[in-house]
Amino acid sequence: MAGKLKIKVLTGQYEIIRALREGEVEAEGIDLEFLSFPGTRDIHLPEIRNQADLGEFNAGAYMANRSRGHTLTALPIFLHRRFRHGFVFVNKSKGIETPKDLIGKRIGGTNFAPAGNLWARGILENDYDVPHSSITWVTERDEDGEFDYHEGLKVERIDESQNLDDMLAAGELDAIISPDIARGIREGDPNIGRLFPNYKEIETEYYKTTGIFPIMHVTTIREEIVDQHPWVVDSLIKAFDEAKKIAYKRLANPRIVPLAWYLTAWEEERALLGDDPWEFGLTEINRINLETLIRFVHQQGLTDRRMTIEELFAVPEN
Numbered sequence: 001m002a003g004k005l006k007i008k009v010l011t012g013q014y015e016i017i018r019a020l021r022e023g024e025v026e027a028e029g030i031d032l033e034f035l036s037f038p039g040t041r042d043i044h045l046p047e048i049r050n051q052a053d054l055g056e057f058n059a060g061a062y063m064a065n066r067s068r069g070h071t072l073t074a075l076p077i078f079l080h081r082r083f084r085h086g087f088v089f090v091n092k093s094k095g096i097e098t099p100k101d102l103i104g105k106r107i108g109g110t111n112f113a114p115a116g117n118l119w120a121r122g123i124l125e126n127d128y129d130v131p132h133s134s135i136t137w138v139t140e141r142d143e144d145g146e147f148d149y150h151e152g153l154k155v156e157r158i159d160e161s162q163n164l165d166d167m168l169a170a171g172e173l174d175a176i177i178s179p180d181i182a183r184g185i186r187e188g189d190p191n192i193g194r195l196f197p198n199y200k201e202i203e204t205e206y207y208k209t210t211g212i213f214p215i216m217h218v219t220t221i222r223e224e225i226v227d228q229h230p231w232v233v234d235s236l237i238k239a240f241d242e243a244k245k246i247a248y249k250r251l252a253n254p255r256i257v258p259l260a261w262y263l264t265a266w267e268e269e270r271a272l273l274g275d276d277p278w279e280f281g282l283t284e285i286n287r288i289n290l291e292t293l294i295r296f297v298h299q300q301g302l303t304d305r306r307m308t309i310e311e312l313f314a315v316p317e318n
Helices: 015-021 059-067 115-128 164-170 199-210 223-228 232-251 262-273 284-299
Strands: 005-010 030-034 054-058 072-075 088-091 106-109 136-139 154-157 175-177 192-194 217-222
Touching: 015 030, 015 232, 030 232, 054 059, 054 072, 059 072, 059 115, 059 217, 059 284, 072 223, 072 232, 088 164, 106 164, 115 175, 115 284, 164 175, 199 262, 217 223, 217 232, 223 232
Parallel strands: 005 030, 005 054, 106 136, 106 175, 136 154
Antiparallel strands: 054 217, 072 217, 088 175, 088 192
């Protein structure tokens, strides 16, 4: 490893980077040291995130931080994407049958600005005419960045003795936007359901209409590293992309996954999303994706203006 630039990395344990973590793929000129993964929530905490030179970060909070001059920049490497319509859960006793029924209600979420919440609120506001400022947002933890809630936004913070799933089941909340499947769904509580029960159909149509498979996280790197060694951008993008290609090849084999109809799902998804659903780079479709999130982030008050993609991302020299 002599002569190589050492970069400490902190990301989730995704299959698409397994080849990098295990050393099957190397980034040219770079010695990547993968730090122990602390868990999905903790990866966003500043005291943990700051231990790494290269890491994964909530895309919306990154935009808010970047707009305030934080010394991180992002690479167009998108390790986490997810459709969001299926992650809005409601208490059925509240008479919520359409998105507009959420107006004036109390909706829980881990915090105001996770990428999943930003996407869900943006979709509700722009596609279903549900203004985010018409809702009281109930949160359970600090934000992943430094910003003030905009004037007119209603945010309440619960204490450590309270739990969003409990509050939803008890009717203290009308709905929650969650990064995970609501406990009531997992446990078969008849009073807990999805705002969009046919979410897969709606998400499929959303993709067909917009081309967007929502980006949740960006990969950030210390800006001084890029300033001093601009060649690392191209090296890292190529290495992460090579690891992804190896993952695709491995995952195309149904023998490695203990699911009966796994290959059917694989073929169905590829028919809809194409051969590279986790596409990296500032391609045309990724720009549409990012511009949409930039608009949502500004609309929801995390930035005082719309950031540009060029402000947010480092690009290869060539």
